[in-house]
Amino acid sequence: MTTLNLEGKVALITGGGQGLGLEFARALANAGAKVAVTSRDPRKARESADLIREQTGQDTLGIAVDVTDSAQVAAMAEQAVGAFGRVDILVNSAGINVRKPILEYDEASWDLVQATNLKAPFLCAKAIVPHMIKQRFGRIINISSMLGQVALAERSAYCSSKGGLIQLTKVMALEWAEHNITANAVCPGPFATEMNQVVINNPEANRFFLDHLPVKRWGKPEELTGLIVYLASELSSFMTGSAVVIDGGWTAE
Structure with missing residues (x-):
């Protein structure tokens, strides 16, 4: 319990085809984990897995999946476990944002944001956690947002989905701590x-x-990776049910 080394662990990162998800997958692989990355786009999933393998030397797998579809999520879990024998770390990073005032927000956009940002982590955890229970080890890292704690105009669906994800995370922590x-x-x-x-x-x-932003700049994706690796490691074993904000000081005001 004195190392961030993830050698022997397997990580599954949804939304790993681009953006923060890709950065998280690369960081976990650099820490020693085998990684499976998912994307709706088969090409992105495959190319991201290939890129991470080339950069880190770790075994990787790209999985095409719509994480809002329970049947596809179940197949994703079986594919990852079939390839690596286990999944130790689940990073729910797939997300979407549709920016509109509430009175202009259409039902289809609302449902899409809620399904991607809140329903999908629920489905993915349900598919992966039974395997974690069998192996008596698991790390679930849900990517919420500072907008799960503070609001911003024209982000009604996003704010509510990310706030809901924080609460869902707390319930997961309570139910699976044992x-x-x-x-x-x-x-x-x-x-x-x-x-x-x-x-x-x-x-x-x-x-x-x-x-x-008190720091007067946007964050760099790599500035999140230290926390991700820590939460995936043995060092974080006494930390559960928390929501950690990394926001350049925005919510400090």
């Missing part, structure tokens, strides 16, 4: 990812964000 499974949420603030390019490229919106 099986040596921890569940924690990571709550990033504004990070320079593909999802946020629409904001970064809008001068007025970008200035709004920078004015609310």
Whole structure:
């Protein structure tokens, strides 16, 4: 319990085809874990797995899956366990944001955001945790957001889904602690990812964000990886049910 070495562990990262998910997968592989990355796009899943293998030398697997579909999620779990024999670390990183005022928000967009950000982690945990229970070890890391704790206009579905994910994480922690499974949420603030390019490229919106960040810059995806590796490791065994904010000081005001 004195190392961040993940040698012998297997990590499954949803949304690992790009953005933060890809960064998390690379970090876990660099720490010694074998990794399976998922994407809706088979090409992205395959290319991300190949990239991580080339960069880290670890065994990798790319899985094409719609994480909002329970049958596909069940097949994903079986494929990962079939390939590696176990899954020790589940990182629920797949996410989506649709920005609209509430009165303009259509039901289809609402349902898509809720399904991707909240239902999918529920489905993935249900599929993976039985394997963790059998092996008496598990680490669940749910990627929420600072907007699960504070609000922002035009993010009604996103804020509510990410707030719900924090609460779901706490229930997971309570229900599975006896099986040596921890569940924690990571709550990033504004990070320079593909999802946020629409904001970064809008001068007025970008200035709004920078004015609310005491550090006066967007976060770099790699600045989240230390926490991810820690939460995946033996060192975090007494930490469960927590929601950790990394947001450049936004929520400190």
